[in-house]
Amino acid sequence: MSVKAIHSRDNAEFRFLKNLAEEARARREAGLTLLDGWHLIEAALQAGLKPEKLILTEGVVMPAGAQALLETLPVLSLSEALMRALAPVKTPTGLMALLRIPQPAKTRREFAILLEDIQDPGNLGAVLRSAAAAGVQVVYLSKGCTDAWSPKALRGGQGAQFQLAIVEGADLAEVAAEFPGGVYAAVLGAEAALYQLELTGAVAFAFGNEGAGLSRSLQACCQPFSIPMPGRVESLNVATAAAVCLFERVRQTAYAGSGGRQ
Structure with a gap:
């Protein structure tokens, strides 16, 4: 498991994530978005989508189903203050994921x-x-x-x-x-x-x-x-x-x- 700790708002990777969290243009240009919480991450996995990176609050207790992902994905560890700055809710879950936005599949139009x-x-x-x-x-x-x-x-x-x-x-x-x-x-x-x-x-x-x-x-x-x-x-x-x-x-x-x- 590869873990990178970020403690500063000035960190380039954190600023990139912050832009993804706040700006539609940044998400469109990068083709990436952020999933907040295990429920959304699990829903993406069930749809055949695999996140590119996990983002954790330092010391967060991981759900049992998320443990396997830790062994296969890069992990960013953030302080609680930095995670609050990224999360779309006042009380963060402590777990987010970076996901490539899927292209619309060709399907029936009934x-x-x-x-x-x-x-x-x-x-x-x-x-x-x-x-x-x-x-x-x-x-x-x-x-x-x-x-x-x-x-x-x-x-x-x-x-x-x-x-x-x-x-x-x-x-x-x-x-x-x-x-x-x-x-x-x-x-x-x-x-x-x-x-x-x-x-x-x-x-x-x-x-x-x-x-x-x-x-x-x-x-x-x-x-x-x-x-x-x-x-x-x-x-x-x-x-x-x-x-x-x-x-x-x-x-x-x-x-x-x-x-x-x-």
Whole structure:
């Protein structure tokens, strides 16, 4: 096991890691990101991805499953203060990993989501988690979306990113035009309700910015629908709206062969 200890914020390798933790541009240029905690590292391993380096707080107790990695990867040992500077949470786990960002795999496009200008990494992570759970195959992110591979988005996704083909910087109008099925968007006041849609074939849902929603130009590429809300609430958080829509498709698909919708 090769261990390198870092004690100074001025260390070049620490500054590189700090940039990865904070800047999307640094992650894009290096093709690398940071995983915080054993849960994310384990999720990456289960998806066939191996970290390039482990980063530990001095004296941290390693999970049993992580012991084998110590024998095969370079290890950086940081003080608690330096680890706090890297971690996306106030109370660090004491274990991080450097991972090469995977390229989106070629896959079927029968179930997809289009995300336009989502700004909050926690919201994005939550949407991706619902997408992975619902069986979405491809996620298209507009140029204005927050980085899907930031430590905060990864933490919000809890490993979802490793189960999805994620295409960043996509032209969503072009994607919608070429998608081999219906492309649907939740729009306030739309006549058709979610539960009236036929969602058993190839389906894509488009979700927009937390405040502004979908742009008019993208709405024009989609079939509008509304999510019934009998309560006195004007709209749903984007992550909640996505979960409702994605699992309605799951429900319809599950019962497609049993004599109709249940």
